[in-house]
Amino acid sequence: MSYFALVAFIAIIGSLGAALxxxxxxxxxxxxxxRPNHxxxxxxxxxxxxxxxxxCILIGWKLGYLHPTGIPAGK
Incomplete structure (x- = not known):
């Protein structure tokens, strides 16, 4: 799942670079x-x-593939 997130972030940055x-x-x-619509x-x-x-991150969290880390709730 973390590989998917990494690839998605790279694709997002690439698309932003293409728009620039x-x-x-x-x-x-x-x-x-x-061609103004590119x-x-x-x-x-x-x-x-x-x-x-x-x-995908939300579904992965709901299905138990991803676990949140960091500061526990209530502290």
């Missing part, structure tokens, strides 16, 4: 064609991956 790349290019393709698509992928990661 498309933003800096001004919506232009390598051929010079204008940045929005990359950000939508990032949001989707973040939601999927959150749901």
């Amino acid at each position: 790349y498309f933003m800096l290019r001004g919506g232009q393709d390598a051929d010079g064609k204008t 940045m929005a698509r990359a950000l939508a992928v990032r949001v989707g991956l973040s939601i999927l990661l959150f749901l």
Whole structure:
């Protein structure tokens, strides 16, 4: 499960980097064609991956695959 979380974090950062790349290019393709929706698509992928990661962590916790650590409740 921790490998999945690591891969998901890398994919989220990669998608954010792709959005930055498309933003800096001004919506232009390598051929010079204008394609303004690449940045929005990359950000939508990032949001989707973040939601999927959150749901997987929540389900893993409910099923007992993940155990919270840290400061115990009530102290």
